[in-house]
Amino acid sequence: MELKSIKDAFDRVANKQKLSYTKTNEIVQMVSQEIDKALSILKDSSSPYPTPLDHRSILAGVKKTFAENSPVNQLEAAEKELNVALTKYPKVLEKQLNTDIAKAYRNNVEFDTHIVNQIIANFFYRQGMFDIGDCFVAETGESECSTRKSFLEMHQILEAMKRRDLAPALNWAISNSEKLKQARSDLEMKLHSLHFLEIAQDQNSQEAIIYARKHFERFLESFPETQKLVCSLLWNRNLEKSPYSEFLSPALWNNAARELTRQYCNLLGESSESPLSITVTAGTQTLPVLLKYMNVMANKKLDWQSMEQLPVAVELSEEFQFHSVFVCPVSKEQSSDENPPMMMSCGHVLCKQTINKMSKNGSKSSFKCPYCPTDVDISRCRQLHF
Structure with a gap:
């Protein structure tokens, strides 16, 4: 997703709108001033009874001014430029934003509807939207969310703090003093x-x-x-x-x-941020990368449904990194339970499968570390636990 292209197109529309507004305001002011000027001349005529000829000459002068400035044509030109920009903007959105995300998700995953409903209800209660949460629980036929009462107490404390009333917050902190320590x-x-x-x-x-x-x-x-x-x-x-x-x-x-x-x-026992919010936000960063990958690899006929991990690296922001992850510097593969990180005697770390390959599946008792001149003894390699 090229956000820069979308932003540039939006900025063009915004600039055209500002120019159109400014031009329209100038033209309206000009027309208003000419009319006020003509009315002032008619009212301030030295003759108490101006002749029809005077009226005609004044009106002719106003008409001539309007004909020379052509305010209607200027308005139409300004509006035309704005309309052109507005017409192009949806095309940019349609080109850059792929609304069909079917390629980027698996259709063979079974969701536990109860858990999903509880997560959504939990989100409403966490945000303090208790009426919406209660309505959602009632319409889905779910049992009451277990965290409702606790989040209600939390929001009552926070609302009191907004009123500069610290008593509820202090009472809660004192009663949980040891846990806070x-x-x-x-x-x-x-x-x-x-x-x-x-x-x-x-x-x-x-x-x-x-x-x-x-x-x-x-x-x-x-x-x-x-x-x-x-x-x-x-x-x-x-x-x-x-x-x-x-x-x-x-x-x-x-x-x-x-x-x-x-x-x-x-x-x-809850995270400080809503799991639903984190999932959606992380998904918005991941989805464009997956869509682009699937479009590029559409003719490769890869079995996306059976892959154990993402087929392409996705860089998420630090706030979405909850667990330590090790990627083997040689194979570039992420460690797993079957392929854990192993520290060699020299202190460098490789994945187990890489060590097995370098030792030719254990047929060699030692091999040279790819990052230093040390001869690595396989028996001294130790698994690391993050």
């Missing part, structure tokens, strides 16, 4: 910091100090941060012009909300 999350400290700043901004420094003494002592690993928070009280009435103005940034609240969402999902 095991996950090495500083969420509880972030929430206490925000609450401290809320108290301080109400011009109640003494109450803020009492709160800090009560809650900050447990976070010794965050001492530099708590020290800055307490020192900010010295600038309490002018914090925005102080060295601690960062504490007024809305980013602190946004970061705390994201961390709460991540840790809540983590303790729930």
Whole structure:
């Protein structure tokens, strides 16, 4: 998919639209000014009773101006250029966007409808769209999604944070304090910091100090941060012009909300991002590559349905890399359970099948490493586990 071609075509349409608008506005302004000018001359005539000849001469002058400028023709020309660009744009889309994706998916895969429905319902609840999720569950005849109640609690906490009400978030963080420590999350400290700043901004420094003494002592690993928070009280009435103005940034609240969402999902046994969103987004990156490959290889009669792995390399963004992957530098094949990565005595790593080929299926006890002058002893090769 050539996104650049689509973007260029879109930009041409957008530019033509702007030019057409500007030209149309100029012409309308010109016509309006000429009419206003003629009306002004008629009203300001020195004679209280202008003769018909005066009227005709004024109107003739306006008509002559319009004939010379030809506003209608100018409007038609501007619209014509825009229409040409608009007509070409769908053709570019049709050429670049292949709507037939049948070649890029397998038709011999059996889907578990129940699991798919649960994933979709889970997506709605995760996004806070509970009415839509309930409607979907009811229409599909599925049992209630097990995560609904938990995501409802999470969104109630997040909604309270939007109202600058930290009580629900703090209660949840305190009740899950040990689990958050095991996950090495500083969420509880972030929430206490925000609450401290809320108290301080109400011009109640003494109450803020009492709160800090009560809650900050447990976070010794965050001492530099708590020290800055307490020192900010010295600038309490002018914090925005102080060295601690960062504490007024809305980013602190946004970061705390994201961390709460991540840790809540983590303790729930869910990923921080919706599996459905990740699948669809990753698919949009993969699909164009597969479609192009299948079109090129259409005459090769390859059995796409029986392949164990993708026939072509697909580069996904880092956010879609959840597991370590090793590709043999010699065979260029991805490791698998049957063909695991093996570390040789010299420290270099090859896949097991590559080592077998280089040792001629074990008939040779040693072979030379392809990346260094070391003689590799087969018996000393060890399998790696990522």
